[in-house]
Amino acid sequence: MKSEVIKARDIVTSFGETVIHDKLNLTVNRGEIYGILGESGSGKTLLLKEMIMLHKPTSGHITILGNELSNIDYQNAQKLRREWGILFQFGALFTSLTVAENIELQLKEYTDIDKRMRDELVKTKISMVGLPIRAGGLYPSELSGGMIKRAALARALAMDPKLLFLDEPTSGLDPIGARNFDSLILELKELLGITVVMITHDLDTIYSIVDRFCVLADKHVVAEGTLESVIEADHPFVERFFKNDYAKRRLEYGGR
Amino acid sequence: MNPTCIKIEYYSNHTTIYASGDWTIHNVPKIDRVLKGFSCHRRLVWDFSAVSSFDSSGILLFMGYHDKFLSHCRVEVVGYTKAQERMFRLLLAHKVDDLIPKVERGLFYSIGKNTVSSYDVFVKFVNFTGYIMVAFLRYFTHPKNIRIKEIVYYMERSGVGALFIIALTSFLVGMVISYQSAVELAKFGADIFIVDLAGISITRELAPLITAIVVAGRSGSAYTAQIGAMKITEEISAMRTMGFDPYYFLILPRMIALMISLPLLIFFADMMGIAGSMLASYLELGISSHQFLNRMQEVLDIKHFWIGIVKGPFFAMLIVMIGCFRGLQVTDDTESIGYQTTASVVNSIFFVIACDALFSILLTKWGL
Structure with missing residues (x-):
């Protein structure tokens, strides 16, 4: 089944004279892990913000789960917001709430399920992302960087989203933690059938779990597709990123 | 789609729970209400063939009642898909019985805490004042600063x-x-x-x-x-x-x-x-x-x-x-x-x- 979850067409973003995106296109299919790659300042995070309705593109159309974002009304926007989960780069947990309360928040506001069931769900999510249960009673300021990422992922998963946005999920984690995080995302994708869109610089992540990805450079998507097809692309950034010594060695040892 | 998502049929030698529709978070409270009043005897069959989608709350709900019924009758589960089973296994692996620790904050706790922290702030302020004074005096000996x-x-x-x-x-x-x-x-x-x-x-x-x-x-x-x-x-x-x-x-x-x-x-x-x-x-x-x-x-x-x-x-x-x-x-x-x-x-x-x-x-x- 190949259906489009996200379709971005002719996205233009500019701040005054500065043009960040110039007629950019990309497509994310259902059930895949889709990576967004690009240099610092190429507007990756901005693109993500446009997809999650935090920023309006100057022009162009983004369609997510059948909703056209440029003319979506408030009701549908609110409904759409419950269907996705977002992991911000630095977690963005609410500091005045414990981890468990952070995860519970949407369940409490948007559904009628009772406290017992909510607790059950919260505990499952905490355990699923690999945190110890006692972490549920802690405040974000008492957690380490890696734990914050996990807790934030648990919060993103609270409503069983169909679509998960991750902003640099493995940045700031140690290599082992990063690989564990990768396999966790892969497991979630396979078992829960979630579509994942992630911004990443991590070569290992791209080699091991990303199904398709796009490369942002020069205000455009310069390459989109599977690893094999992107590497073929003829662009200086792709060259620099994938044809350096480290990447070559990494590729020889194989992906999956 | 059946709005209640659940139908219970009694047969001579067993009872079947026909599940249907979306067993998702918005329907879970309704399903929960139906199942709450139900108690089984002898043989029970769960039939999931008509379920269109599950999410983790739906599966957790099923797990809870499944365990409950299992204690006093024979239970069979039919009609689930491979994907649903995988999801069930994932959740089962992460089912936790421990409680999330909660800090109880009584009156004496807050009185004690406030007293200690007020004292703490006072000591810090005295310390801070001292620092400021020293830094201030040093300005006179090092006017370049x-x-x-x-x-x-x-x-x-x-x-x-x-x-x-x-x-x-x-x-x-x-x-x-x-x-x-x-x-x-x-x-x-x-x-x-x-x-x-x-x-x-x-x-x-x-x-x-x-x-x-x-x-x-x-x-x-x-x-x-x-x-x-x-x-x-x-x-x-x-x-x-x-x-x-x-x-x-x-x-x-x-x-x-x-x-x-x-x-x-x-x-x-x-x-x-x-x-x-x-x-x-x-x-x-x-x-x-x-x-x-x-x-x-x-x-x-x-x-x-x-x-x-x-x-x-x-x-x-x-x-x-x-x-x-x-x-x-x-x-x-x-x-x-x-x-x-x-x-x-x-x-x-x-x-x-x-x-x-x-x-x-x-x-x-x-x-x-």
């Missing part, structure tokens, strides 16, 4: 920037006290004494107090928020590790700037307050500005003016010390910045008034 540029910048921000609001408030206060006392004085025919009254009260007490309170609300809170935000973003730690002592770089420039600009602001407030009083006297009692100023020259001892001005640097020191101290107390969460900013303004206004009272007592004792 004085950061003129920052000082001028903060003088502009907290001094010049406050001119308008201070002009407005002191003008109004000058007017109000003159209006109020004019009625009483007129009864005794002592109209001209309005000048004595307004002159002394404005220059000696009101102008310094109003100025200090406005500055505490305007700049004290800003200092707390700025330094607090710098603490959260670890800018303060970065400065420390680079050898830039925050006391020299952040606190002393603000303190010196305010110690210079607050007396000047008080002088400005004196003028505006007297102008307000002059206007009110003219409107209410018909005292001309010429008469008013002449009388003021005669009766207003210069010492009242100086006492008002001298309070300035003391108030400034209190405001900056409390503002910066509160800023440094900000911890890693967003709530503490709000809490500390409030505390900063409340504390500095209180201490300014307390300091003013102390001045009154001492000066009366010394016969000034």
Whole structure:
């Protein structure tokens, strides 16, 4: 089944004279892990913000789960917001709430399920992302960087989203933690059938779990597709990123 | 689609629960209500063939009841898909029976905690005051460390920037006290004494107090928020590790700037307050500005003016010390910045008034 979850067409973003995106296109299919790659300042995070309705593109159309974002009304926007989960780069947990309360928040506001069931769900999510249960009673300021990422992922998963946005999920984690995080995302994708869109610089992540990805450079998507097809692309950034010594060695040892 | 998502059929030798539709979070409470009243005997069959989608809450609900029924009858589950089974196994692997630890906070806990933390804040403040004093004294032996540029910048921000609001408030206060006392004085025919009254009260007490309170609300809170935000973003730690002592770089420039600009602001407030009083006297009692100023020259001892001005640097020191101290107390969460900013303004206004009272007592004792 190949259906489009996200379709971005002719996205233009500019701040005054500065043009960040110039007629950019990309497509994310259902059930895949889709990576967004690009240099610092190429507007990756901005693109993500446009997809999650935090920023309006100057022009162009983004369609997510059948909703056209440029003319979506408030009701549908609110409904759409419950269907996705977002992991911000630095977690963005609410500091005045414990981890468990952070995860519970949407369940409490948007559904009628009772406290017992909510607790059950919260505990499952905490355990699923690999945190110890006692972490549920802690405040974000008492957690380490890696734990914050996990807790934030648990919060993103609270409503069983169909679509998960991750902003640099493995940045700031140690290599082992990063690989564990990768396999966790892969497991979630396979078992829960979630579509994942992630911004990443991590070569290992791209080699091991990303199904398709796009490369942002020069205000455009310069390459989109599977690893094999992107590497073929003829662009200086792709060259620099994938044809350096480290990447070559990494590729020889194989992906999956 | 069956809106209830569940149907229970009784057969001669078994009972079947037909599940259908979406077993997702929005339907779970409804399904839960149906299952709550149901108890099985002998043989039970769960039939999931008509279920269109599951989410983790649906599966958890099923798991809960499955375990419950399993204890007193034979249970069979049919009609699930491979994907649903995988999801079930994932959730089963992560089912936890431990409770999330919760901190119980009783009355005695909070009394104890508040007592200890108040003491802690007090000790820290004493420590902070000591640091400031030492840093301040070191300025005299190392005048090169004085950061003129920052000082001028903060003088502009907290001094010049406050001119308008201070002009407005002191003008109004000058007017109000003159209006109020004019009625009483007129009864005794002592109209001209309005000048004595307004002159002394404005220059000696009101102008310094109003100025200090406005500055505490305007700049004290800003200092707390700025330094607090710098603490959260670890800018303060970065400065420390680079050898830039925050006391020299952040606190002393603000303190010196305010110690210079607050007396000047008080002088400005004196003028505006007297102008307000002059206007009110003219409107209410018909005292001309010429008469008013002449009388003021005669009766207003210069010492009242100086006492008002001298309070300035003391108030400034209190405001900056409390503002910066509160800023440094900000911890890693967003709530503490709000809490500390409030505390900063409340504390500095209180201490300014307390300091003013102390001045009154001492000066009366010394016969000034």
